[in-house]
């Protein structure tokens with residue numbers, strides 16, 4: 001089967017710092033990929049290149065068979081590559097429900113001062129998505145009132161309104177209390193499975209990686225240093241030394 005994401009010989013440097021070092025990478029539909037790596041290894045930069053926020057110096061990115069190298073983030077999202085951020089990008093002064101309506105309006109191109117937001121999407125779709133991420137009870141509260149874990153869930157729910165084939169999540173559990181991380185991941189993974197969305201998440205917590213990923217890729221200095229099952233990658237001596245800090 002054709003990969004959903006494929007990069008070929010992708011390179012980028014910031015000055016003397018090589019952040020993408022000839023990266024050949026493939027992700028397949030149905031995988032749950034966890035990306036691990038020390039701060040500064042290039043994990044977010046790679047995501048930024050794949051999602052159109054950065055242009056590579058050389059190399060190609062394909063999404064679902066289309067060459068998306070150098071395309072704008074907006075066009076790439078419309079092809080079905082969704083993204084959520086380390087710091088959720090919410091409309092904080094709006095209610096939870098309105099955030100989803102705004103996201104849906106972006107999908108349909110109906111976002112304007114003259115069109116009521118609710119016209120962009122059926123009430124049923126909003127209700128279903130809120131239910132999926134466990135935010136139905138908070139629909140009428142401002143997004144600013146949500147604790148961090150629920151902000152992450154709302155960010156993902158907004159991405160789901162765009163009907164993605166793949167969702168890339170940059171550190172979905174960061175800023176969330178350790179006792180709440182597993183609950184958050186359970187909800188996220190259930191929602192993505194139900195919508196049949198392939199997932200790729202950056203994560204520092206080894207317990208989360210082991211429990212929720214089907215595949216792990218370890219980034220070291222702009223390269224994929226190890227790639228395989230969680231058991232294989234977490235047992236790799238270089239990963240243990242340079243990513244996990246075990247001696």
Ligand SMILES: Nc1ncnc2c1ncn2[C@@H]1O[C@H](COP(=O)(O)OP(=O)(O)OP(=O)(O)O)[C@@H](O)[C@H]1O
Nearest residue numbers: 014017019037038039040041042043044045046219
């Ligand atoms: N726009 C930029 N201009 C210059 N340097 C940058 C830019 N963006 C990132 N960098 C640098 O590139 C390197 C890789 O950063 P990146 O954010 O991709 O790492 P990361 O693996 O995602 O780290 P973290 O886990 O801290 O998010 C870092 O040294 C960072 O300071």
